[in-house]
Amino acid sequence: MRSTAKRTRSPRGSGELLAEEIIEAASELLVEHGDDAAVSIRAVASRVGVTPPSIYLHFGDKDELLDAVCARYFEQLDGELAAAAAGVDDPLERALQQGLAYVRFAIATPALYRIAFRQHAPGPSKVDQVLSASAFTRISATVTELAGEGFYPESDVGEVVLELWAAAHGVASLMLAKPDLAWGDDLRLAETLLRAVCLGRTALGMLGVDTEPDEVRAWLRDQRHAGR
Secondary structure, eight states: OOOOOOOOOOTTTTTTHHHHHHHHHHHHHHHHHHHGGGHHHHHHHHHHTTTTTHHHOOOOSSHHHHHHHHHHHHHHHHHHHHHHTOOOOHHHHHHHHHHHHHHHHHSSHHHHHHHTTOOOSOOHHHHHHHHHHHHHHHHHHHHHHHOOOOOOOOSHHHHHHHHHHHHHHHHHHHHOTTTOOOOGGGGGHHHHHHHHHHHHHHHHHHHHOOOOOOHHHHHHHHHHHHOO
């Protein structure tokens, strides 16, 4: 544990800087201990080098502080998705790379990932606002491009975004919970799953949601014959 040094009085206008230090300290405690039980107001104050009342000047309680940590986490996630998409002109490949970046970031930051998706109180939160304005919007833009190319109906963009997110989130969560399963090298299984979602959704759009199993089999036979 980092030793606590008495903090000198901050200069006027440095409250925002202190808030950043508080969020960083709470994040460090989460990473070090693996859960939010170690993130008490007293522990965070000790890490920053201030008194507990100083924390309450910026965050009303522990839950509000954890919300700020989660919001910061999603901002960092958005940065990872932006880096993954940089220079990738093809929207299908970009969607795949964004999904893989999501999974890679999650398994690299397990404690923060778990707390970021903890149960929140009913109603929109700051965390939801940050997510909607960053990573969600970025993936939506990619899927919108795919819709423009005819991969999906434009009316389905919102659903496809949620499906991709659910696939990335699901495989990341399972990889964290069961790391000893045969996930393959360099996220191979995750990549296969994300490709299956992207391409399978395209096939579903061609076949129709209510297509009967026998109709699917007939369509597959036709595709195989056409490819010969």
